[in-house]
Amino acid sequence: MTAPMSLTLFCLAAVVLLPLLASALSVLLGTAARRVMGVITSVTVLGLVTPILIQVTSGQTLELALGGFESPLGITLRADGLSALFLAMTAIVGAVVSCYAAARPAATGKRLVPAAEQRRRSHPADAGIGAEATAHREARSVVHADPSPVWRAGHAGFWPLWLGCWSGLNAVFVSGDLFNTYVGLELVGLTAVALVALGGRDAWPAALRYLFIAVLGSLLFLIGVALIYSVTGTLDIIASGEVIAELAASHDADLAAVVLALCLISLGLALKVALVPLHRWLIPAHSSAPSAVSPLLSALVIKAALFVLLRVWLWVAGPLPELVILAWVLAGMGAVAILVGSVMALRQSRLKPLIAYSTVAQAGYWFLLLPLLLDPETTALEGQTGTTLEDGAVLAGALGGTVALALGHGLAKASLFLAAGHLKDLYGTDEIDELRGAGRAHPMLVMSMGLSAVGLIGLPLSLGFTGKWLLATSAVAAGHYWILVVLVAGTLFSAAYLLKAVAPLLVMSEDDQTALTLPQAQTHPDDRALTGKAQLAPFVLGLLTVLTGFLGAWLTGVLEVGAPW
DSSP states (O other): OBOOOHHHHHHHHHHHHHHHHHHHHHTTSOHHHHHHHHHHHHHHHHHHHHHHHHHHHTTOBEEEEGGGOOTTTSOEEEEOHHHHHHHHHHHHHHHHHHHHHHHOGGGGOEEEEOHHHHHHHHOGGGGGSOHHHHHHHHHHHTTTSOOSOEEEEOOTTHHHHHHHHHHHHHHHHHBOBHHHHHHHHHHHHHHHHHHHHTTOGGGHHHHHHHHHHHHHHHHHHHHHHHHHHHHHSOOBHHHHHHHHHHHHHTTOTTHHHHHHHHHHHHHHHHHHHTOTTSOTTHHHHHHHSOTTTHHHIIIIIHHHHHHHHHHIIIIIIOSOGGGHHHHHHHHHHHHHHHHHHHHHHHTOSBHHHHHHHHHHHHHGGGGTTHHHHHOHHHHHGGGSTTOOOOTTHHHHHHHHHHHHHHHHHHHHHHHHHHHHHHHHHHHSOOBTTTTTTHHHHOHHHHHHHHHHHHHHHTOTTSHHHHHHHHHHHHHHHTTOHHHHHHHHHHHHHHHHHHHHHHGGGGOOBOTTSOBOOOOOOOOOTTSGGGHHHHTHHHHHHHHHHHHGGGGHHHHHHHHTTTOOO
């Protein structure tokens, strides 16, 4: 059912257009004004997402044809339960990280400053001695000064890029057709690459590799979309799914093209998600990005590809038996990702690479449900005598568990990366041994990491626990006990590498009872007064990781709105 509420439909368009407009306008503003606009935009987008979530929660799917032109001629925006949940998570994380970036400009990247400008900053007294005297001093010192530019913390390009990326994310979540989904993915990918490059010269190789992966993944996705259009004659997600279902019922020969398209699309999206063994680009990109960028990459950017994967497999492909081999291959890669990512995380000595490998491991959980989608025994269970399962209950549980894991990962990983990046900026290192005992000086930061670890491990009361419980119960109901084994193994590995990351920070003294000493703090003068307040950002996200664990039943109900079963 399409909701007639004009205000909510306005919000549906505004969540895409407002960040894009703010991104364009921020280019014309000064550095301080950009921060103000960024915070205002983030709070506004959070407010715009709220009525969308409320309306979808009430059981209504929102649909808006921009300009009044219906599909296939126009652009259709559509929000169902899946869209609303990802919009909400993105709005929450985006607003918190935006406030953090505004409070700590030094966390937004590094920029090259000419040597003359750097000398003027180093000698502020020169401002009052006149231009002639200043020029004389610079001319006299140029022989002895290093003429090469220097790196300075803080980059004004963060706000246009991040707001543009946010617009692309929202466009992906509410797009009603495959081509505009591709456009949104491209906007997300290109802005994310540029955000990584803000980390300075050391981050440029990682950004270049990320660019190649982003372009290749988008190209594969676009080829797959073209194949689907050649078979179905439409780009609309729901309409193309209906045509493919008719082709499957009649065993049409064009199904071969659809299967090829799904293989290409899945491969392209697996590249963007960094599914093992396609993950090598993610570690340097996420670990070398600025402190305010790493949480956005891990918590939000890769979720766009996951969202499209779920949308294509559930709404476009449907239960095609021809995809069963592909489903098992992707699920196998997911299981391997949990193992490989966890082992590599255990081998790290630095916080940010450890957290990045944790992302590789956690992403593996999101692919375990694919064999359940295509197993005919899954839906047959619901009609057996003596069962209390409703129609679609097993698939709903599997999807609910996967989405809960993804949303919980977004909140927890944003908190972890913010805390680790804050410590790295403050002390100039993220070596775990160098940061031993940091919990004494920064109890809120370490508490944030502990709360995030609870969610990533999947301990009770967290959204991670809710996701694993829903996925495990659906797997057991369908007879896929191997998923239960993978979940248990992944939980143990998660506890091991997160304990390695957090435990040293809680140490109070050395074995001989001598006090631990942290490296010399390097707080940037531009954000020294706000450094303490900025620690609230990871704490808020860590707290939400645990508190949202009570929303499991509500989350499953929201996903039923607009579900394909």
